[in-house]
Amino acid sequence: MPKGQTLGMGELETVENRPFETAPFAKGAIAANEKRDDIVVLTADLGKYTDVYPFRDRFPDRFYNVGMAEQALVTVAAGLSRTGWTAYCTTYGAFATRRAHDFLAIACAHGGANVKMFAGNPGLTTGYGGTHQAIEDLALMRAVPDMTVIDPCDATEMRQIAEQAGEIDGTVYCRLLRGNVPVVFDPATYKFELGKAKRFGDGADIGFISTGFMTERCLDAARDLARMGVKASVLHCATIKPFDRDGVAEFAASVDKVVTAENHVLIGGLTSVVLDALQEASILKPMLKIGIPDRFIECGSIPYLQNKYGLTAERVRDSVADWLGVRAEAAE
């Protein structure tokens, strides 16, 4: 893996070998307000970097930038919701869940406030190191009572969630994919459904259970593995809470081995909730867990970091091939 450079702030990662859509969140939020006319978007000095300016330009009187003040971002949103508005907030997940945790929990979730937090830079989607990489955000938010937690995979899903979030009761924490976002799911046929996992393929040797952009990588890895004689299927769990326990148990029961994959530490995120669900269903399967190690990650270029920490399609494929004892080279 050649070494690269940390991207400048706001520089967009290029998307290779796959169609992409620019700023799908903004498109969804605009569509939502055209339909509902009750959405107010707030950001905390990260408007440009969370794709909200198209919304601001379309609905200038429905936009507030509170400055670098995540606690104000969340409490002001909570106040707007108490006067009948649907408040969409954006900042980076690291700041939302670390700095403003008490405010998301008490000012929002405790009273069921209609606040939807869209949190950028999830996991290793930024090269700005431990301060900016939200690698434990799903764990922090999942543990808050009455909080809905979503980790979308691609542009199609991101746009649909932005369009539908107002219909979800209470407070929502959703990871935000910004900039040029790959299109993995066909917008003509894919439908995001809260709390419902989606199965792709019917291979039974390996069952990938994944969330966020790791589903893209698992789908690619499954194609490579097929050429090596390993039949795999993928279960995409965009909703971390409420979790589709039955869907996951049914899926796991239908495959020989399970691989979980998340753009998050292996503490408290997808892998943990999958293990809970399988234990409750008395299902025990050999399992490989793919995720970010329990440490703060350094700065670096995004492809470099994702490769180093095993989150690319190639690394997923190789990890599974190693685990199974088959030769990864066969796929090349």
Add this chain to the structure above:
Amino acid sequence: MTPALSNDTLSFAFLKEKAHQLRRNMLVQAAGKGQGYLGQGLGLAEFFSVLYFHELKYDPQDPHAENRDRFYMSTGHYSIALWAVLAEIGYIPKDMLPTYGADESPLEMSTIEGRVPGVEMTGGSLGHGLGIAVGAALGLRLKGSQSRVFVETSDGELQEGSTWEAATAAAAFKCDNLVAFLDCNGIQADGMLVVPIEPVADKWRAFGWDVFEIDGNSLEQLVGAMQWARATRGKPKMVVMRTKPGKGIARLEAREQAHFIRVDADEWDLISRELEQENA
């Protein structure tokens, strides 16, 4: 839509009687337990009297009336004062007051949104109320509503950084439908204020607010502050209220550790008598 008393029929005798009744309602709650945040509540009896019986618009039949003013009490642990006034305006039955702080009573030691009519926010984790009030002020303005937003905060709460984030936002967005009341009672959990916070009035002015400083136990000055808040435009407004914890009962006023008052069982009769004597 009330207030129960309009400016045209302003009666200080009536407001004084209401403040007295609020204190009685607080004693009824604390007597059941022998302890509580009684000092803070007693110190705000005049404020709650003027707010609920003179200034705030609300519907005695419908706590959720769309065109009501909003009141956010950021210091949730002052719930004893809020229960006193919500009982007085009929949102909760008075015979519920002795259950304050008892298991399974909705009258909790700290306010929880959604459990008692008239509670607009979950207080207690300090530093939340002002930001929520700013959001509500923006939300009402966006709707073209004439309703106003009142929020109570405290001197100790100014130690929370989130207060100043909200203060900055309120000024930036020119929330002139927002009136904040700062209860400066000089106490916090560890005793007298543990870090200096003065000069509070200058701090709020520096943050772009209009500021009015009063004796928070003076009905006349509170009514004057309400008139001032109606008249000024363009900026959020802060009424700095100097209050005395335990106000109205000499034996409690004299206590140094008035943050969380414990009262011996045989003291309650004495305290009740003192309250009636001082208001005779």
